[in-house]
Amino acid sequence: MVDVRRVTLPGVGVLHSITTADGAEVAVVAHRTGRSDLVSRPAGARDDDEAITVRLEEEEAHTVAELLGGTRIVESIAELDELPGVPIDWVTIDAEDAIADRPLGQVPAASGVAIVAVVRDDRAHPSPAPDFIVRPGDTIVAVGPTEGIEAVFRAIHEGSAGGSEA
Numbered sequence: 001m002v003d004v005r006r007v008t009l010p011g012v013g014v015l016h017s018i019t020t021a022d023g024a025e026v027a028v029v030a031h032r033t034g035r036s037d038l039v040s041r042p043a044g045a046r047d048d049d050e051a052i053t054v055r056l057e058e059e060e061a062h063t064v065a066e067l068l069g070g071t072r073i074v075e076s077i078a079e080l081d082e083l084p085g086v087p088i089d090w091v092t093i094d095a096e097d098a099i100a101d102r103p104l105g106q107v108p109a110a111s112g113v114a115i116v117a118v119v120r121d122d123r124a125h126p127s128p129a130p131d132f133i134v135r136p137g138d139t140i141v142a143v144g145p146t147e148g149i150e151a152v153f154r155a156i157h158e159g160s161a162g163g164s165e166a
Contacts, residue, residue: 008091010157032089032146034058088143090119091153095136098159104140105130110151113144 007015009029017027023043030036035058041051056064093100099107104115118125118132119139125132134140140156142149 006092008094010153028061030061034061036061038064087146087149088116088141089146089149089153090139090141091156093134093136093138093140093156097136097157099134099156100136102134103130104128104132104134107152108155110144110148113142113148113152115140115142115152117141 002018005015005017007017009015011032013029013031013033015027015029017025017039019025020043025039025041025045027039027041028036029039036056038054038056039051045051104118107115115128116126117140118128118134119141120135120137142152144152
C-alpha cells in the first residue's frame with residue numbers, strides 16, 4: 001500500500017503527495033479555485049529547483065484523475081463540489097490544532113455554515129453532536145458560504161478570538 005501524505009495549505013488548498021518505489025516524489029496541490037498543480041521531483045532531488053510543475057485547470061485535473069483511476073471518495077467529493085450554490089470544504093485536524101481532543105461544540109458558529117460530518121479512519125460520522133470529541137487525523141466536512149467556512153476552519157486551527165476557546 002502506498003502512503004499518501006496530506007497537508008492543508010491555508011488559503012491555498014490541499015497538497016497530497018506520495019513517494020514512489022524508486023524515491024521520486026509525486027504531488028498534487030488542489031487549489032480552492034478548482035485548479036490543480038501536478039508536481040514531480042526526481043529521486044534524490046534535494047531542493048525545489050529540480051521539481052517539475054504542471055498547472056491543470058479543473059477539467060484537465062478531472063481528466064488526469066480519470067486516466068489514473070481516481071478513487072470513489074475523490075469522485076464523490078468532486079460531485080458534491082459541482083452542486084450549484086452548495087460550497088463544501090473539508091479540513092484535516094493536526095495534533096496542534098486548537099480543536100484537537102476537544103468537543104466539536106467548541107467550534108464557534110458562522111452564519112450559514114454547518115459541520116455535516118467528521119471522517120475518522122474511513123468511517124463517516126454524519127451530523128456529529130456538539131459533544132463529539134475531535135481527534136488528530138479526523139477530517140471535518142463543512143457546508144456553507146466560503147467566507148464562513150474559512151472563518152470556522154481558522155477557529156479550528158487557531159481557536160476563537162472571543163467566547164469559549166476551541
